[in-house]
Amino acid sequence: MSQPFIELDGVVKRFHEGEPGEFTALHGITLQLARxxxxxxxxxxxxxxxxxxxxIGGVARPSEGxxxxxxxxxxxxxxxxxxxxxxxxxxxxxxxxHLVPGLTALENVRLPGVPLGWPRERLQARALQVLAELGVAPRAHERVERLSGGEMQRVAIARALLTQPPLLIADEPTAHLDAALGRQFLDTVATLxxxxxxxVIASHDPRVIGAPVVDRVIHLADGRLRGEDAPC
Ligand SMILES: Nc1ncnc2c1ncn2[C@@H]1O[C@H](COP(=O)(O)OP(=O)(O)OP(=O)(O)O)[C@@H](O)[C@H]1O
Ligand SMILES: [Mg+2]
Structure with a gap:
């Protein structure tokens, strides 16, 4: 592998560190992921x-490593x-x-573009484009708490895709998607x-794990790596 895109070196994560309920969720993970x-x-x-x-997404820090x-x-x-x-x-x-209640689907999807200072028209057009790609453009002006689980999931995916960041992290992205929408999500994964x-996608959905677009399946058990499936 040329320089790995993501490197984890001896990563340990403990919750409630030093307290009576201390719990070790990850026990020294060393892993390299390619671009x-x-x-x-x-x-x-x-x-x-x-x-x-x-x-990996930098929303929490390791206890060690x-x-x-x-x-x-x-x-x-x-x-x-x-x-x-x-x-x-x-x-x-x-x-x-993690959609923001009280805001519409469109307003939620626009959020990541706001701190980047995108012009309003560009932000609006791009947000509508990703909502359309995910098939939820008709719900753009609905407040997110009024959407179905599948619609919320697609709005959350659209928001992550807004700025087309180099690293996309998805946690159980197909959990509330039917067969057709699940395939559509995997097409989006392949395009990007x-x-x-x-x-990097966490999933126990066989449709995702077995998808041809997947390069590596990394198995975890009790906070430890448990081997890998051979690449498809
Ligand atoms: N903030 C927290 N405080 C205490 N324990 C936590 C916290 N977050 C996660 N854990 C514990 O760490 C372990 C791993 O949790 P995690 O959410 O990473 O599992 P997961 O593999 O994503 O499970 P699922 O498939 O149910 O989403 C669990 O035992 C969980 O209870
Ligand atoms: Mg989880």
Missing amino acids: AQVHVLAGPSGSGKSTLLSL RVRLDGAPLSGLPEHHLAALRRERIGFIFQRY KARGHTW
Whole structure:
């Protein structure tokens, strides 16, 4: 592998550190992920998939070890640098969507473009374009709390794609998508991979794990790596 896009070196994550309820969710993960590939983290509920995604995405910091993105040491960056890097380089599709209630689908999708200072017309056009690509343009002006689970999921995906960040992280992105929408999501994954985007997706959906677009399936169990499937 040429210089890996993402490098994890001895990553440990403990919750409630030093308290009576201390819990180790990840036990020393060392992993290298290549650019422009699709990586799936698989494993049973509680195995640490979401925790690992949050460390790769720079929304949480490891208790021990290091995370590097394109050579930059995420774990050592001060919070404002990390926030800027997240804004510019990482699109996050969260397991529970994290849409902002009270705002419409369109307003939610526009959010990542606001701190980048995009002109209003460009932001509006691009947000409508991604909503249309995900098939939710007709719901653009509806407040997000009035959408179905599948619609919320697609709005969350559209928001992550707005700025076309080089790294896309998705937590159970197909959990509420039917067969057709699931395929559509995998087509989007393939299109962006072909353009050089890197994906890290947590999923136990056989449709995702077995998809031809996936380059690596990395299995987790009890916060440890448990081998890999051979590439398709
Ligand atoms: N903020 C937290 N505080 C305490 N424990 C946590 C916290 N977040 C996660 N955990 C624990 O860490 C372990 C791994 O959780 P994680 O959410 O990463 O699992 P997962 O593989 O994503 O599961 P699922 O498939 O259910 O989403 C679980 O036992 C969970 O209870
Ligand atoms: Mg999870």
